[in-house]
Amino acid sequence: MRIKAKTKKGITTVKAMAKHPMMSYDEAKKKHKTANFITYITAEHNGEIVYELNSTQFLSKNPYIKFKFKGGAKKEKIIITWVDLSGKKKVSKGKIK
Amino acid sequence: MNRRELLKFGMGLIAASVALPSALNAENFRKTKPMVWKAKTPADAMKDLFGASTYTESGVKLKAPDIAENGAVIPITIKKVPAGTKTIAVFQDANPESATAVFTVHPRSIVSDYAIRIKMKKTGKVTVVANVDGKLYGASKTVKVTIGGCGG
Numbered sequence: 001m002r003i004k005a006k007t008k009k010g011i012t013t014v015k016a017m018a019k020h021p022m023m024s025y026d027e028a029k030k031k032h033k034t035a036n037f038i039t040y041i042t043a044e045h046n047g048e049i050v051y052e053l054n055s056t057q058f059l060s061k062n063p064y065i066k067f068k069f070k071g072g073a074k075k076e077k078i079i080i081t082w083v084d085l086s087g088k089k090k091v092s093k094g095k096i097k
Numbered sequence: 098m099n100r101r102e103l104l105k106f107g108m109g110l111i112a113a114s115v116a117l118p119s120a121l122n123a124e125n126f127r128k129t130k131p132m133v134w135k136a137k138t139p140a141d142a143m144k145d146l147f148g149a150s151t152y153t154e155s156g157v158k159l160k161a162p163d164i165a166e167n168g169a170v171i172p173i174t175i176k177k178v179p180a181g182t183k184t185i186a187v188f189q190d191a192n193p194e195s196a197t198a199v200f201t202v203h204p205r206s207i208v209s210d211y212a213i214r215i216k217m218k219k220t221g222k223v224t225v226v227a228n229v230d231g232k233l234y235g236a237s238k239t240v241k242v243t244i245g246g247c248g249g
Contacts, residue, residue, distance in 0.1 A: 011207060024216070026193065039127050045205075052201040054126040056134060058192055058216050060170045066212035070205040 003094025005078050012072030012096055014043065014051070017064045018082055024057035038063060040083040045072055072096045126199050133196050139188035139224050142195040143233070146186055152226050152233035159225045161238040168217050168242040175200075175211040178227040179234050182208065186228075191221025191242070217242050 003016045020038050028035035035057065043051035050069035072078070074096055081091045126133060126146070136142035140150040156179035165171040178185055185208065187198040197215055202208060215223075220242045226235035 013210070040125055042123070048205060049123055049203050050205045052123055052203060052206075053213075054124075054199040054201075055213075056194070056197055058189070058194075058197045060214040060216055064212070064214050066174075066210060068207040068210060069203075070207060 001080055001082070001090065001092035003078065003080060003092060005072070005094050005096040007072045007074060007096050011068055011070060012045070012078070013066070013068045014078060014080075014094070015064070015066045016043075016080055016092075016094070017062055018090070019062055020082075020084065022057065022059055022061045022063060034086075036085050038082045038084045041065065042081050043067070043069075044079045044081070045069065045076065050078075123203075124201055133199070134194060136195055137193065139190055139195045139222075142188050143186070143226055146196070146199065147184075147226065147228050147233055148231075149233055152235035154234075154236060156234040157225055157227050157236040159223070159236045159238055161223050161240050164241045164243060165217065166243055168219070168244050170214050171217055171223075171240060171242075172212060172214050173223060173225075175225055176209060178202075178208045178225075179229050181229045182227040182234075183230070184228040185211070186226050187213070187215070188224045188226070189215065189217055189221050190224075191217040191219045193218075197223075219244070 001018045005014045022037040023035050025035045037057045038055050041053045051067045076096045078094045083089045133142050133145040136145050144150040158176035160174040182202050185200040188195045222237050222239045224237040226233050
């Protein structure tokens with residue numbers, strides 16, 4: 001997952017993009033494949049969850065998210081985790097600039 | 098003497114497969130509210146998720162394009178929600194099921210410019226609903242989807 005995080009005046013803005021086909025049930029039927037899409041995304045900073053999303057098959061392919069949270073300082077880490085319908089979990093780390 | 102056996106089933110909330118740190122109100126709605134994801138209309142999905150199918154049109158600012166050339170990538174931005182919002186849901190009425198995304202607001206979350214990109218099969222209405230302790234506030238916007246070719 002590509003993560004871009006910038007902090008300014010006590011607020012950190014994060015833009016991230018996951019690589020995932022986000023194949024909906026309809027698309028899967030047409031392509032004779034199994035539907036699979038990210039269903040859960042969380043972002044963590046200093047051991048606290050600062051963003052949480054329950055997502056669906058209706059998010060675009062290679063889902064892009066943008067969000068903000070209080071706090072965060074340069075060089076600190078932000079960890080974004082996603083889980084998909086098949087149970088696969090991916091953890092990515094980004095550095096706040 | 099009446100001996101009653103109380104079987105207590107520990108209904109432990111299995112925190113999915115994600116090891117969450119201080120997850121005070123983290124909720125995997127896919128596990129706790131499975132019907133939300135199957136509901137076909139925004140009203141039904143809203144009812145399954147929040148217990149009500151109407152909301153007050155104020156306090157929520159939603160940004161979405163008037164016309165989306167590409168129905169597969171429609172940028173949606175939640176610019177503002179009322180203070181005290183705990184959960185925000187995005188619905189649309191252009192796809193087979195209505196629920197599109199549900200955000201849980203955490204103590205350090207700042208909900209201004211919360212952006213995602215969604216898919217819509219055809220022209221439809223995108224609705225964002227914020228739950229403030231049971232009171233629902235929301236906003237909606239119709240997005241025209243021109244699929245393939247030069248519009249129309």
